[in-house]
Amino acid sequence: MKIPFGDLKRQYDQLREPIDRATQEVYSSGWFVLGQHVQRFEAEFATYCGAMHGVGVGSGTEAIHLALLACGVEPGDEVITVSNTCVPTLSAISFAGAVPVFVDIDETTYTIDPARIEERITSKTKAIVPVHLYGQCADMDPILEIANRYGLVVVEDCAQATGAKYKGRMAGTMGHAGAFSFYPSKNLGAFGDGGLVLTNNATIADRVTKLRNYGQEKRYYHAIKGFNSRLDELQAAILSAKLPYLDQWNDRRRQIASRYDQAFSSLNVVCPVEAPDRVHVYHLYVIRVPQREQFQAFLAEKGIGTIIHYPVPVHLQASYSEYRDQGTYLPITEQQRRDIISLPLYPELTDDEVDYIIHTVVQAMTASSAIADC
Known part of the structure; x- marks a missing residue:
């Protein structure tokens, strides 16, 4: 697929x-x-x-x-x-x-x-x-x-x-x-x-x-x-x-995100957190995983596209290098960029496609755990 x-x-x-x-x-x-x-x-x-x-x-x-x-x-x-x-x-x-x-940012949101x-x-x-x-x-x-x-x-x-x-x-x-x-x-x-x-x-x-x-x-x-x-x-x-159609689409995004949350809860995956009193519309579904490069490559081999949002914080971009020294104030920002990755999540995904993404992520994390155990 x-x-x-x-x-x-x-x-x-x-x-x-x-x-x-x-x-x-x-x-x-x-x-x-x-x-x-x-x-x-x-x-x-x-x-x-x-x-x-x-x-x-x-x-x-x-x-x-x-x-x-x-x-x-x-x-x-x-x-x-x-x-x-x-x-x-x-x-x-x-x-x-x-x-x-x-x-700096809140570590969960x-x-x-x-x-x-x-x-x-x-x-x-x-x-x-x-x-x-x-x-x-x-x-x-x-x-x-x-x-x-x-x-x-x-x-x-x-x-x-x-x-x-x-x-x-x-x-x-x-x-x-x-x-x-x-x-x-x-x-x-x-x-x-x-x-x-x-x-x-x-x-x-x-x-x-x-x-x-x-x-x-x-x-x-x-x-x-x-x-x-x-x-x-x-x-x-x-x-x-x-x-x-916006509310309908956002509801579908939330449904898919909920399925991901439930499926990944027992894995070594940090899922998005919807903070109290907020309604998250999941423009992106961003998780954190160990060995991100291997994880991304595994999903790519299975035909699943992923993107990193964002691999380089702005203060570390060449175009904003004059603000690099502000990194002193940004330990969480610099840490979280190393293991975040975004999974496909859009209203037009079918249930079968969501099933396949879930199955593949479970496969990837199971394989990763087996390698770590060795």
């Missing part, structure tokens, strides 16, 4: 009719940028999340970037975040001219550890960007308490957590702004790049709306310096067609 790590064609095959209808509407309208489909999706997504404002932008990276600017982050300001994230989180901070300050934030705050700190990693929200209440006490901005990186909840609140609605990615592989994915800034603050929403379109407040009148970062009509129409 061949099971790729992801297969976006399966989702299109299941939704061919509504997606084709949505795209045909755009073609027929003759309007392709910042039109009625973007406005409709912005309103629909904000309503889904329980927020007042949604502003579509060009990508998840730009959502973080423009949200930071809209919240008043300026060049030279420090922004607290994590190093175990996809590089775009840091790209956005760099685009804003800010300086990343890394905080892999999200930012609130207990370690205060020691990293300086007079230059302006914002915190908690990353809701792998589909689970960071521990937001203590983060928000610290931010409030120090007068800091909070921009949630929700790229992997569309539909996730924390104590009944939706990801992206707890900070000053939430930044979403609709990259095709996300839980709610477009057919290209796309992003959105969610906020309950009208001033932030208005500023992002200007920033995404050259600072324009009406055609050819530019109130501030801005950028070209617009969610296009085609992607918005596709996202509107997909949005009604």
